[in-house]
Amino acid sequence: MSAACAGAAISGRLDSLSKAPAAASWLFFGPGSRYYCPIMDALSEILRVVSLKGAVFFSARFTAPWRFESPSAATLARALGPGAGNLFLYHFVAEGECTVLADGVEPLRLKAGDVILLPQGVPHVMASSAARSAPTPVDMQAILRDRPRMLDYGGGGAATRFVCGYLAYDPRLLRPILDALPPALSVSLREGGESHWLERSISAALEEAATPKPGGEGVLAKLSEVMVVETLRRHIGQISAEQKSWLGGLRDATVGRCLALMHEQPAHAWTVDALARGIGVSRSVLAERFLHYVGQPPMQYLNKWRMALAANYLSSTSLSLMRIAAEVGYQTDAAFNRAFRREFGVPPATWRRTQAEPALPESPPAAH
Numbered sequence: 001m002s003a004a005c006a007g008a009a010i011s012g013r014l015d016s017l018s019k020a021p022a023a024a025s026w027l028f029f030g031p032g033s034r035y036y037c038p039i040m041d042a043l044s045e046i047l048r049v050v051s052l053k054g055a056v057f058f059s060a061r062f063t064a065p066w067r068f069e070s071p072s073a074a075t076l077a078r079a080l081g082p083g084a085g086n087l088f089l090y091h092f093v094a095e096g097e098c099t100v101l102a103d104g105v106e107p108l109r110l111k112a113g114d115v116i117l118l119p120q121g122v123p124h125v126m127a128s129s130a131a132r133s134a135p136t137p138v139d140m141q142a143i144l145r146d147r148p149r150m151l152d153y154g155g156g157g158a159a160t161r162f163v164c165g166y167l168a169y170d171p172r173l174l175r176p177i178l179d180a181l182p183p184a185l186s187v188s189l190r191e192g193g194e195s196h197w198l199e200r201s202i203s204a205a206l207e208e209a210a211t212p213k214p215g216g217e218g219v220l221a222k223l224s225e226v227m228v229v230e231t232l233r234r235h236i237g238q239i240s241a242e243q244k245s246w247l248g249g250l251r252d253a254t255v256g257r258c259l260a261l262m263h264e265q266p267a268h269a270w271t272v273d274a275l276a277r278g279i280g281v282s283r284s285v286l287a288e289r290f291l292h293y294v295g296q297p298p299m300q301y302l303n304k305w306r307m308a309l310a311a312n313y314l315s316s317t318s319l320s321l322m323r324i325a326a327e328v329g330y331q332t333d334a335a336f337n338r339a340f341r342r343e344f345g346v347p348p349a350t351w352r353r354t355q356a357e358p359a360l361p362e363s364p365p366a367a368h
Contacts, residue, residue: 041260054225064128064157068138073121096160113190180245249293
């Protein structure tokens with residue numbers, strides 16, 4: 001499959017996903033394999049509003065023994081220049097095996113088809129083995145300076161091919177997910193069989209990286225975005241149903257539906273009673289289960305999400321304050337101003353001036 005075909009395939013699948021009913025989303029999607037999963041609604045809504053922007057900073061073929069040390073996401077952002085923002089790091093192993101070492105995480109052994117995400121962007125080491133007597137590491141500063149499309153390095157032994165990249169995101173909007181994720185997580189795209197099309201597409205795009213064609217880099221970046229989302233979905237499927245976190249709440253029938261309602265319709269005049277009726281449980285059951293998983297009452301969570309959306313509108317659009325207030329569920333500018341000041345310490349107009357960016361679009365980002 002060529003990179004162009006891979007791009008057409010991913011475009012078609014994303015189009016299909018966007019046409020799914022508003023009250024649900026597809027857990028996995030691929031040729032002849034779609035699973036309807038209502039509990040994923042809140043995740044889909046957050047990811048849709050966040051608008052993750054993927055980029056590949058290098059693909060590599062290393063031969064054992066080899067080792068490279070990746071700096072933190074903050075260091076990487078500074079090296080990439082203004083506008084890089086907050087970064088979510090990932091590595092995809094296309095061939096061979098490697099070991100990943102990071103503070104606070106047990107050593108991870110990755111094999112072909114595995115993806116590792118580092119949501120907090122912690123510094124880490126990737127190597128052909130966990131042996132302490134390792135070769136001189138790759139000069140990451142030189143890589144960041146020269147930005148090679150392909151990197152060939154090592155001692156001539158067993159080969160490992162992988163792609164390293166990042167996704168830029170707004171931390172306010174992604175906060176519920178980031179707070180619930182470990183410093184590093186890995187999944188296999190080969191287990192279960194639903195994502196073989198994605199691995200094949202990425203591998204095809206990598207094959208063309210050595211002789212780049214128009215649009216090839218963009219295809220790989222878009223594929224990496226979908227790969228990260230798929231990795232998050234698989235991770236959620238693996239966590240315990242009783243894990244006390246936002247992600248654990250997605251797996252709970254009551255909390256998952258409550259999160260879905262709030263994220264699908266953040267401007268609706270929700271109350272705990274209205275949410276409980278919409279889910280079909282008592283107010284007390286909803287309040288208890290939501291607090292158990294999410295760690296805060298439903299309305300407190302909703303108010304924080306509305307303020308995160310408002311900040312996104314203020315920084316990325318030229319919408320009026322009145323329009324933004326309506327988009328996030330406030331009937332008057334005064335009520336919106338009070339709520340925003342409580343969350344950010346300053347009125348929305350003042351906050352917008354500090355975040356001003358040139359050439360703001362006229363239309364709001366995709367969100368309900």
